[in-house]
Amino acid sequence: MTDIVAQPAENSPDEILAATRGRHLVIGEVVGLYVLSIAAALVLAGLLVAVTGGSAADVFNALLDGSVRNPGRWGLTLGAAAPLLLVALGTIVNSRAGLVNIGQEGQLLIGAAFATYVGVRLPGPGPIVVVALCGAGIIGGALWAGIAGGLRYWRGVPEVLSTLLMVIIAAQAVGYGLKNEGLLLSAAGNRANRNQVSEQLASDTRIPRLTWFGNEFPTTVFLAIALAALVAFALARTIPGFRLRMLGQNPRTAQRAGVGATRYGMGSMLISGGFAGLAGATMLAGGDFGNYQLVPGFSTNIGWTGLLVALVARERAVAAIAVAFTFAGLRTGSGFLAATGVERKITDVVQALLVLALLIPPAVLYIRERRRALNAAKERV
Amino acid sequence: MQTPGPAAVELVDITKRFGRVVACDGVDLALQRGRIHGILGENGAGKSTLMKVLIGLVHPDRGEVIIDGQSVTITDPIDAAGKGIGMVHQHFSVVDALTVWENIALGDVGRLDPAAVRDRVGDLSRHYGLAIEPDARVGDLPAGMRQRVEILKCLRRDPHVVVFDEPTSVLTPAESEQLFDALRRVVDEEGRAVALVSHKLEEIRHATDTITIMRQGSVVERIATADSDAASLARAMVGRWVSLRTERAALGLGIEEAATVDDDVDDEPADARDVLELVGVSARGGDGRVLLDDLSFEVRAGEILGVAGVEGNGQRELGDLLSSLAPISAGEVRVDGRPVRCGVAGAMSRAGIAVVPEDRHDSGCVLEMTVAENLFLAEPERIAPRGVIDRRRMNDAAIELIERFAISCEGPDSPLWSLSGGNQQRVVLARELSHEPKVLIAAQPTRGLDVGAIEYMSDQLRLAAETGVAVLLISTELEEILDLADRIVVLSRGRVAGEMTRRDLDLERLGLLMGGADVSEPAP
Numbered sequence: 001m002t003d004i005v006a007q008p009a010e011n012s013p014d015e016i017l018a019a020t021r022g023r024h025l026v027i028g029e030v031v032g033l034y035v036l037s038i039a040a041a042l043v044l045a046g047l048l049v050a051v052t053g054g055s056a057a058d059v060f061n062a063l064l065d066g067s068v069r070n071p072g073r074w075g076l077t078l079g080a081a082a083p084l085l086l087v088a089l090g091t092i093v094n095s096r097a098g099l100v101n102i103g104q105e106g107q108l109l110i111g112a113a114f115a116t117y118v119g120v121r122l123p124g125p126g127p128i129v130v131v132a133l134c135g136a137g138i139i140g141g142a143l144w145a146g147i148a149g150g151l152r153y154w155r156g157v158p159e160v161l162s163t164l165l166m167v168i169i170a171a172q173a174v175g176y177g178l179k180n181e182g183l184l185l186s187a188a189g190n191r192a193n194r195n196q197v198s199e200q201l202a203s204d205t206r207i208p209r210l211t212w213f214g215n216e217f218p219t220t221v222f223l224a225i226a227l228a229a230l231v232a233f234a235l236a237r238t239i240p241g242f243r244l245r246m247l248g249q250n251p252r253t254a255q256r257a258g259v260g261a262t263r264y265g266m267g268s269m270l271i272s273g274g275f276a277g278l279a280g281a282t283m284l285a286g287g288d289f290g291n292y293q294l295v296p297g298f299s300t301n302i303g304w305t306g307l308l309v310a311l312v313a314r315e316r317a318v319a320a321i322a323v324a325f326t327f328a329g330l331r332t333g334s335g336f337l338a339a340t341g342v343e344r345k346i347t348d349v350v351q352a353l354l355v356l357a358l359l360i361p362p363a364v365l366y367i368r369e370r371r372r373a374l375n376a377a378k379e380r381v
Numbered sequence: 382m383q384t385p386g387p388a389a390v391e392l393v394d395i396t397k398r399f400g401r402v403v404a405c406d407g408v409d410l411a412l413q414r415g416r417i418h419g420i421l422g423e424n425g426a427g428k429s430t431l432m433k434v435l436i437g438l439v440h441p442d443r444g445e446v447i448i449d450g451q452s453v454t455i456t457d458p459i460d461a462a463g464k465g466i467g468m469v470h471q472h473f474s475v476v477d478a479l480t481v482w483e484n485i486a487l488g489d490v491g492r493l494d495p496a497a498v499r500d501r502v503g504d505l506s507r508h509y510g511l512a513i514e515p516d517a518r519v520g521d522l523p524a525g526m527r528q529r530v531e532i533l534k535c536l537r538r539d540p541h542v543v544v545f546d547e548p549t550s551v552l553t554p555a556e557s558e559q560l561f562d563a564l565r566r567v568v569d570e571e572g573r574a575v576a577l578v579s580h581k582l583e584e585i586r587h588a589t590d591t592i593t594i595m596r597q598g599s600v601v602e603r604i605a606t607a608d609s610d611a612a613s614l615a616r617a618m619v620g621r622w623v624s625l626r627t628e629r630a631a632l633g634l635g636i637e638e639a640a641t642v643d644d645d646v647d648d649e650p651a652d653a654r655d656v657l658e659l660v661g662v663s664a665r666g667g668d669g670r671v672l673l674d675d676l677s678f679e680v681r682a683g684e685i686l687g688v689a690g691v692e693g694n695g696q697r698e699l700g701d702l703l704s705s706l707a708p709i710s711a712g713e714v715r716v717d718g719r720p721v722r723c724g725v726a727g728a729m730s731r732a733g734i735a736v737v738p739e740d741r742h743d744s745g746c747v748l749e750m751t752v753a754e755n756l757f758l759a760e761p762e763r764i765a766p767r768g769v770i771d772r773r774r775m776n777d778a779a780i781e782l783i784e785r786f787a788i789s790c791e792g793p794d795s796p797l798w799s800l801s802g803g804n805q806q807r808v809v810l811a812r813e814l815s816h817e818p819k820v821l822i823a824a825q826p827t828r829g830l831d832v833g834a835i836e837y838m839s840d841q842l843r844l845a846a847e848t849g850v851a852v853l854l855i856s857t858e859l860e861e862i863l864d865l866a867d868r869i870v871v872l873s874r875g876r877v878a879g880e881m882t883r884r885d886l887d888l889e890r891l892g893l894l895m896g897g898a899d900v901s902e903p904a905p
Binding site: 239242246249252255 | 399704705706725726727728729730731736738743744745746747748749750754758759761762765768769770772796798
């Protein structure tokens with residue numbers, strides 16, 4: 001054997017310095033991008049409000065008051081953030097596996113429906129019923145996403161389409177359930193003059209709520225944060241997480257290395273749907289969304305917004321915590337906008353601008369990363 | 382240049398940077414009419430960049446292009462064609478679904494006159510001795526014929542200057558010969574200027590009039606072909622003495638030489654057991670096309686079996702099959718006598734088959750993951766006791782492999798895409814060999830690598846065989862096969878067209894088999 005011609009593997013101090021500087025530059029760049037993007041949105045929004053005769057300062061103050069500043073408001077924001085975070089976590093799992101699930105809104109609704117069915121019918125001690133209804137929610141959401149997964153792996157139907165279309169089916173199915181007393185509809189005596197409403201969860205089968213500094217919120221918040229940490233850990237450090245990432249980034253390499261797309265892909269869809277279903281169940285039993293009962297349109301865009309949360313967090317579970325709180329703030333804050341006298345359409349545009357401001361930096365960063373990788377690849381050719 | 386004739390085109394002081402890399406550094410080059418100019422250099426020497434400047438695909442940072450004494454700016458390949466410069470690319474740009482003449486007419490403006498184009502294609506192909514059927518569908522043609530389409534497409538525009546980028550990489554030796562004959566006609570009879578870009582010494586010496594050698598973005602030597610000798614060219618190209626057998630083969634220093642360099646090659650023990658067996662394996666594509674056709678061969682412990690053949694005859698499918706990436710319709714794959722399920726995730730890997738794939742980005746590694754993660758893709762259990770990845774254990778194990786395989790990277794945490802191609806290849810090799818495989822499949826293992834990396838890869842394959850691994854080398858580079866293989870099978874249309882050992886090597890028969898000819902076994 002001849003000696004191997006080793007290339008020098010050490011880096012000169014200059015190069016190491018350059019690399020460190022590079023890392024600082026990247027962090028600065030990210031912060032700068034967000035500041036720039038949000039500032040631009042604020043300026044645009046302010047101009048829009050001013051031009052239409054309103055007061056920009058009033059609008060932003062209302063948003064802040066409604067989401068955190070006024071008494072009791074940040075509790076509400078936390079309550080809205082919890083299901084957003086849960087949905088986002090599921091989305092992160094399936095995106096990492098390279099699948100696009102955009103049907104969380106429907107999976108969430110089905111989860112809530114399963115939870116309702118179990119929650120109002122299962123006899124037994126309250127805490128056990130709460131656990132059972134959460135489990136039912138997970139199963140419902142997983143089932144709904146699993147159908148799309150099955151279509152994808154055994155029939156070649158793109159999951160982007162099937163998950164989206166199944167949102168509509170979910171709404172119809174739940175609507176049907178809410179018309180049948182054998183399914184979800186409340187007994188005639190309990191529903192007053194309302195047509196489609198489920199039985200209310202008994203007071204001992206609800207998720208406990210806490211009151212801190214005059215702010216009331218469900219304990220689901222802690223569950224969601226704990227799950228965020230768990231998802232982050234599982235993806236980064238466990239073998240299934242490792243395999244899932246491998247599948248998402250290079251399915252052929254994964255197949256060779258023993259990661260079957262069907263098994264792991266299906267698994268990630270079930271987990272993703274399960275998270276959305278859990279979000280639905282906790283919304284039902286948590287108290288921030290309606291009166292502990294299921295009604296048509298119960299999901300109120302939490303599924304869609306949770307999808308955005310995952311997108312803005314760039315598929316990182318820990319970052320999703322902060323993003324979920326921000327989006328929840330926009331939601332609760334908007335409740336105060338009507339009082340400013342600015343027309344609803346204008347305040348909607350203001351909110352949309354702020355959402356866009358949060359979406360642009362991740363997109364820019366993503367494109368840059370790809371370009372950097374591409375250039376690195378090109379330079380070597 | 383020895384006899385400065387009228388230059389058809391001149392490149393003066395061309396400099397082009399990509400990021401920190403200087404691809405071309407103040408390069409001068411004059412292409413004269415009536416001559417074939419060889420441009421020789423290793424991968425990454427800047428040959429391709431220079432040619433891309435000439436046809437407007439790359440715009441230089443500095444320097445100028447002079448045509449007939451006038452400085453011009455070439456904006457894109459269409460502009461270049463208008464100025465009389467054409468290029469035949471290494472990777473074909475033909476439309477499979479169209480016929481030969483339709484492909485040649487592509488890009489024409491105005492009214493299409495099929496009869497005229499067809500006639501012209503016929504005339505051209507007769508004129509240059511590049512026989513082709515104008516009405517054949519390009520998708521049905523073998524690589525050599527597709528290249529003819531490209532060449533005719535280029536010549537029809539009557540260019541003054543024609544650039545050929547590594548034209549023989551897909552050709553059999555006989556096809557290469559025909560190509561060089563046609564080139565000779567183009568320059569001698571029509572006074573065009575031809576640039577032949579290659580990293581194969583022998584063909585440059587054989588086919589050109591003058592040679593320009595590039596290394597690391599600069600011209601290191603210009604010499605008349607008649608005054609050159611292979612050894613000094615090789616030295617100028619790599620910047621050091623070339624002595625190794627592998628390097629000689631890599632540089633295309635002659636098939637004969639590579640094949641006869643050592644007659645003392647130890648014949649593999651006849652009683653070595655078969656480790657990998659393929660028995661009557663057939664596979665079809667999604668469209669029902671036959672990809673592998675009753676393919677049977679066996680690889681013994683400690684031998685290197687070379688699978689030779691022209692690209693597109695089932696090499697890719699064979700590699701995919703042994704990477705658990707494709708199912709089969711008939712037959713069986715056995716390792717150590719035990720059948721292995723085909724197309725089941727990880728089955729081949731678990732059975733002890735390691736693969737250095739043809740396209741490492743496709744099925745060999747995950748670019749977005751770190752070097753360390755890439756080293757443990759198949760067996761994360763080794764760094765994850767109780768299912769949780771132990772970072773320290775992963776890094777320690779990775780550093781050990783990085784050192785053992787001399788992988789040049791910033792550390793185990795650097796993303797794989799930040800490594801050079803040769804080092805990515807080492808990561809793949811390190812992972813596959815660290816699993817102590819029974820079989821090692823190397824599919825086009827040195828494609829796109831430079832001489833140093835080729836040498837390393839070849840050594841590793843030999844070392845693996847010496848330690849008793851059954852090595853299967855799938856390559857379209859005949860020199861590579863001749864250099865490494867103990868035994869050769871020729872793959873043609875998805876089946877074994879013939880077999881020979883190193884001892885009864887017959888280059889002519891090999892060439893014929895590769896070309897798809899029906900050659901019966903030689904008389905004993």
